[in-house]
Amino acid sequence: MEKFNDNNFCLILAGGKGKRLWPVSRENMPKQFLDFFSVGKTLLQQTYERMTKIVSPENILIATNRDFVSIVAEQLPQVPKANILGEPVNRNTAPSVAWATCRVLHRNKDARLVVVPSDQMIMEEGNFEKDIQAGLDWVGMNDGLLTMGVKPTRPEPGYGYIQMGEEQSDGGNIYKVKSFTEKPEREFAKVFMQSGEFYWNTGLFLARCDYLRECLKKIFPPVLRMIDAEEVEYTLEKEVKCIEEHYSVYPNLSIDYGILEKSDNVYVMRCSFGWADLGTWHSMYETMSKGEGDNVVLSKRVMLDNCRGNIVKLPDDHIAVLNNLDGYIVAEKGNVLLVCKKEDSSALVRKYINEVQMSEGEEFL
Structure with a gap:
């Protein structure tokens, strides 16, 4: 088996409340911790297993709410305690990514990060591994944020859409992003699908961590500044203390709205893996x-x-x-x-x- 690239890291986002799948997804046990399809594994466990084929298990972090840390530890006992980021308050996905970026950079200054939601269905695992690996290689060599797009199979109003712009000269099915549209009306979704220019936004994105940190600094207050400066001696204890004391200062921002829609260097890869978001009953119905x-x-x-x-x-x-x-x-x-x-x-x-x-x-x- 080929050795993992030590520069590759993964962050699994597992802090959501999953309210749109109520009443099966509940406050104390959201959808990512459920075996929705009676396959013997929860959505989180399936996501983790999928990523261990691409990224070294010791380089996989889980971001969740503090209330769910014990559930994550129970479902993924092989994950080191230091790799579970238990957020003291809910602040959406961008603060989660900011914290993980800081943690990863202190472990590896050349790190590349793939951020993965824990509530997705991937139909073609082989193509998924190939696309993610190609994406990690690309961000390792380029200043840019890379999203993963999948060709729509229906005019789904519950998904986000990415409009492709100019194709990049280095190939790899990578295009400059022209626009993002979140959950359009069904008629617009039909137009998007027919145009061939729009792909579904899978919520997966990749970046080199040092570049990502600079993007995050532009939108966020310096919560982690006391451990982010090179002249400051870093310890895990100092980092956790910063989070405890200042995490609530972060605005409630998604990574899509906070970073991807506001940055100039955002790209999309046309991906070939089958994908579905398991966020709503309607999307669950359409997928199954x-x-x-x-x-x-x-x-x-x-x-x-x-x-x-x-x-x-x-x-x-x-x-x-x-x-x-x-x-x-x-x-x-x-x-x-x-x-x-x-x-x-x-x-x-x-x-x-x-x-x-x-x-x-x-x-x-």
């Missing part, structure tokens, strides 16, 4: 293979009678008998059952979460 009546059943004991276009996810010890349902989500976990139309379900689920929280309290979230 359909059974009789175009239904998606993610449970063991479900009887469907004259039902079409539904997605069903119940505890394995429950039995469901459904009659005459067309285009619904039926999802149950613990003390909550959700039955609602699949169309526009992302907005509906957010609405219901807020209403349940106000009327019934946190225990149902």
